[in-house]
Amino acid sequence: MMSDLYRLVYFSRNCIKGTPDQVAAGVDAILHSAWRNNASLGVTGALMFNAGIFAQVLEGRRHDVEATFERIQDDPRHSDIKILAFEQTPHRGFPAWSMAFVGRSREGEDLFGHIGDATDFRAERMQGERVFEILHRIAIEEETNAA
Ligand SMILES: Cc1cc2nc3c(=O)[nH]c(=O)nc-3n(C[C@H](O)[C@H](O)[C@H](O)COP(=O)(O)O)c2cc1C
Known part of the structure; x- marks a missing residue:
């Protein structure tokens, strides 16, 4: 049987206004x-x-x-x-995280500098892969550093 595991990747613009502390508290509430x-x-x-940009990966059963x-x-x-991206996947990339959080980073800034640029389906797909790979690498690194 094909697995019912799906992965969705999107990005969006932050609308939480206020001081940096207020924005951080808003993101904390989301988490x-x-x-x-x-x-x-x-x-x-x-x-x-x-x-000012969110990027998120969600994985689980399609319905969920x-x-x-x-x-x-x-x-x-x-x-x-x-x-x-929204597609079936054989494995979870973040099996140990109900939602890993990745804050500011050099890679994120580079990524988000270009994130609106995808103009067609192929470019979007590649961007989805890149978002996934960057978040995955940072989450693993942070977990390793914390251990
Ligand atoms: C960028 C962003 C990411 C979010 N991610 C999740 C998420 O992964 N899971 C979730 O349940 N809600 C997420 N939320 C919050 C939902 O929009 C919604 O407020 C929440 O699910 C409502 O449930 P609650 O009443 O239990 O808080 C996110 C919101 C934003 C703005």
Whole structure:
């Protein structure tokens, strides 16, 4: 049987206004509801926040990823949501994280400098892969450093 595991990758613009501390508190609140809801559904992934842009990977059963993303899409804390990939995958990239958080990084800044540029399906797909790979590498590095 084909696995029912899906991965969705998107990016969006932050709409949380305020001082850097207020924005950080807003992102923290998002993470807390992500941890709670995703853990109960078996959804995993990573969220990056950098230079006013969110990029997120969501993985899980198709229905659970879709239901989670429907809530996320309606959230006024971000806008201009652009899906880069939604496809079946044989493995989770973030099996140990109900939502890994990746903050500012050099790689993220480089990535987000170009993130709006994809003009066709192929370019979007490649960007989706890049977002996934960068978030994956940073999450693994941070876990290794923390251990
Ligand atoms: C950038 C961004 C990422 C989010 N990621 C998740 C997520 O992974 N899981 C989730 O349940 N909610 C996520 N949310 C929050 C949802 O939009 C929504 O507020 C939440 O699921 C509502 O559930 P709650 O009432 O239990 O907090 C995210 C919101 C934003 C703006």
